[in-house]
Structures are given as C-alpha cells and as structure tokens.
Amino acid sequence: MRNKLIPVIGILLVAFLLLRLSFGALAAPAAQAQTYATPTPGPDGRIIYVVQQDDNCLRISMLMGVSMEYLRQTNRLDADCTIVTGQQLVIGIGGPAAASPTPGPSPTPTPIPPTATPSSGGTAKVCVSLYNDGNGDGLRQANTDAQGEYIPTGTEPIVEGGAISLTSLTGTYSQTLDTVGGYDPVCFINVPEGEYSVSAAVPDGYNPTTILSNTLKVSPGDTSYVGFGAQAKSQPIAENESGGRSPLLGILGALILLVGIGLGGYAWRMKK
Secondary structure, three states: OHHHHHHHHHHHHHHHHHHHHHHHHHHOOOOOOOOOOOOOEOOOOEEEEEOOOOOOHHHHHHHHOOOHHHHHHHHOOOOOOOOOOOOEEEEEEOOOOOOOOOOOOOOOOOOOOOOOOOOOOOEEEEEEEEEEOOOOOOOOOOOEOOOOOEOOOOOOOEOOOOEEEEEEOOOOOEEEEEOOOOOOOEEEEEEEOEEEEEEEEOOOOEEEOOOOEEEEEEOOOOEEEEEEEEEEOOOOOOOOOOOOOOHHHHHHHHHHHHHHHHHHHHHHHHHO
C-alpha cells in the first residue's frame, strides 16, 4: 500500500510546483522597456538630461557616457550624488541647436530701371544777332513779349558787315557767317550736340557795347538765341562857316573894343 502512495505523492508535488510557477508568472508584471531620447543642445549649447524615476548618478553615467565626477562638479551635487526625479542635469556642452528660420514675407523684386536710350545724334539750331545798340545799354530793345518769350527780331536793327563764329570746344565744328541788314539774326543749322563758343566781330565804325563771346551747350532739337551789341562811333564836330574861327575870339575882341571906347571918353573929359 505504501509503495502505491509514493508515485501519487510525487505527481501531486510536481503538479503543485507547476501551479505555483504559473501563479508567479501571472503575478509578475511584464517588464516595460524604458527608452531615452538622446538629449540635444539647447539654444545656449548645454545638453540637458531630465532625471527619471529610479535614476541614480551611476545609471545616468553609464547611460549617457559621462563620468560621475563630471555630473557632480558640473551640477554641484553633493558627495553622495543625490538627485531627484525631474531634475535637469547638464551632461555636456555642444553647439546651439539650429533654429528653423521663420518664413518672412517674400521679397518684392526690385524693378529694373529702363536703360537710357543713347542720343540719336540729332542736330540743333543757333541764331545770333549783332544789333545796333543805339542807346548803349547792352540790351536789344523789345526782344521779349508780354509773357517774357524771346522775339528774335527787336526794334534795334542788325549791324551789317559783322562776322559771327560758332566753334565747338572739341574743335570738331567751326563755321562763320556774315551779318546782313534788317532785323533777323543769322542762324547756324544742323549744329551737332555739344558745347560751343560763339563770338562776334564788329565792322569798322562801331564799338562793342557787350562782351563779344559766349559759351553755350546745345542738345538735339534745341533752338538757341544769342545777342551781341555794337554802337556807331561819334562823328567829328563840323567846322563853322566863319572859316574855323572860334566864337570865343569874337567875344574877346568886342570886350577889348568896349574898353578902348571907355578909355577914350575918359581922356576927352580930362582935357576939358
């Protein structure tokens, strides 16, 4: 009978052990794997680790690859390296995290200014008056209208026989025209663009009343007016009909005659 109980007892023991192991496996919670994100440098370059539950300096040292001495000195921990959950620890210094550029307004394209069209090489017109400045004021009378616009023909006529010269300052153009009587100026046509010297020469019998040279700049399509003044020289005083005798001599002779008559009358009275 005893021999028959031994196998039964062995089976019960094995069943009991298996049952206990199954209860232990059910009671033990499944291990949760903790994952740690690799800390990145902040804007100031510091690499920060936030202390998790059940962390200690040794575990952080092994996990982050830094020495415990570095953790203590850098974060000013005590000799036991006491830390608390949620505490921020500096575990290194790196470059500052690259900030994502904030998109701004799209730049307004700068308009390209139009390219200046080079001069087509057009010509200009220059008209010059050498007028008879009768009153010698250096101005051609009535050469503007009520609105101040220039009138090429004034009341003082043109001096005939003068010469007007127009010469470019670069020497590429030079022309001379003679003045004619009347009121119209002489005009140079088809004058190229540029800077010019314009001058006048007065004929014999005249004196200039203005400066006889000037400079001007002409552009294609322009019509420029320039005026110079000249005045006739004074005529010599004509001799009188008495053969050139001065009236002063006649007056002196009459005075001498009167003095002589007076002296003669005085002498006649003294004889009486």
